[in-house]
Amino acid sequence: MSATMIKEFRLPDLGEGLTESEILSWKVSVGDTVSLNQVIAEVETAKAVVELPSPFAGVIKELHEQPGTVVEVGKPIVSFEVADDAGPSVSEPSAPSAPGSSSAAPAEGEQPAAQKRQPNLVGYGAVVESSGRPARRPRTLAPAGGPAASQPPVLEPVGTKPAETPPGDTGPAERPRSTPPVRKLAKDRGIDLALVPGTGPRGLITREDVQEFVRHGAVPPEGERPAAGAAAGAAAPGERETRTPIKGVRKHTAAAMVSSAFTAPHATEFLTVDVTPTMELLATLKETSAFSGLKLTPLTLAAKAVLVALRRNPSLNSHWDGERQEIVTYNYVNLGIAAATPRGLTVPNIKDADAMTLDQLAGALAALAETARAGKTLPADLSGGTISITNIGVFGIDAGTPILNPGEAAILAMGAVRSMPWEYRGEVALRQVMTLSLSFDHRLVDGEQGSRFLADVGAILAEPGMVLTMV
Secondary structure, three states, rough: OOOOEEEEEOOOOOOOOOOOEEEEEOOOOOOOOEOOOOOOEEEEEEOOEEEOOOOEEEEEEEEOOOOOOOEOOOOOEEEEEEEEHHHOOOOOOOOOOOOOOOOOOOOOOOOOOHOOOOOOEOOOEEOOOOOOOEEEEEOOOOOOOOOOOOOOOOOOOOOOEOOOOOOOOOOOOEEEOOOOOHHHHHHHHOOOHHOOOOOOOOHHHHHHHHHHHHOOOOOHHHHOOOOOOOOOOOOOOOOOOOOOOOHHHHHOOOOHHHHHHHHOOEEEEEEEOOOHHHHHHHHHHHHHHHHOOOOHHHHHHHHHHHHHHHOOOHHHOOEEEEEOEEEEEOOOOEEEEEEOOOOEEEEEEEEEHOOHHHHHHHHHHHHHHHHOOOOOOOOHHHHOOOOOEEEHHHOOOOOOOOOOOOOOOEEEEEEEEEEEEEOOEEEEEEEEEEEEEEOOOOOOOHHHHHHHHHHHHHHHHOOHHHHHHHH
């Protein structure tokens, strides 16, 4: 019988230097046998909800933290009992070392530490190749129309992952099949998904199933209800107020907005534009084979207009580096799109959007929206933006004064497209009109530069053919 040893798994940096994460749920229990890359926990950072894959194959010895606990990066969260002859193919991640620290050189035939360290972005996992050596496979999204991205490690399908084993059971229970937003909804309502009948394909539990469960007054047993305050927005009958802990995305958003509002001197300008030609172009494009199957919206064409206008007004695509006392002007555009999700406001961005064709941009916007709604946006996609767009028009709002995404020079708000009486060729006609609101950092962008950029975006949306005079 081979000897065993205890391995600790410390909470890794899930991307972009985040210092803490909240344990949302454990997908395993003490005594469960897990395989390499099996999802063992779901955690929430300040930017995203992510799944943690197991760095070891072995038995769960101890869960160091309970769901709902905020844990600092580098602290142990789970211990494994693994075979002593498993070798060093996968080792636990350690807390980030101080700059300039040194380590001993690996012995001959031993893997370098960089190859043994657990990758710090979720979606990366240690995948054992046929040679027995681990290989990293990043989970990335391929640009629309581009080559296929590397696929993430193959995990056990939802529904076969072990759930917590009740006392007295001889084996793990099957995890109810559902999607992340549905699991979040059930958690907020204090509902055990194991009690909810699934009406979706192959028994999938849908949002409607959870809502129907609530409508019929079904509640979980007393012992299975979440602790007071655990579910955001949950209030007991008769309570006059509800207190929700400030954490996760809401905490990050609040800190970022306060920092931005009181660091960068905001200026906001407005422009109301007749976008009838743009709406007509949109209808025409939807009927062409080149855009078949793609979701085209006013946001798609507005995003393209912003990318074109930035070529003529690069100061809007810049950053104020206070430490070095430099203005950094980007020669690429990572276009941020503000997204309202069940977890709060996020601003994922499309990398190198300026290099995309219109159909590629449409595909990237659709993928971004779908991923954000599912709560699966990667931390790397929430950082590195250079300029942002927020589409407040989808809520029926005409104009606003958007706050800059921290570190960016400008943000454009798109208002609702409305049919209004408008002067057209010397007469009053019913036209489709939109108001654009541009906020910019007045340290980086002068009034003239901001005005020219906004005028260029408006000119393109008022007459898409104007692009030919700008490129």
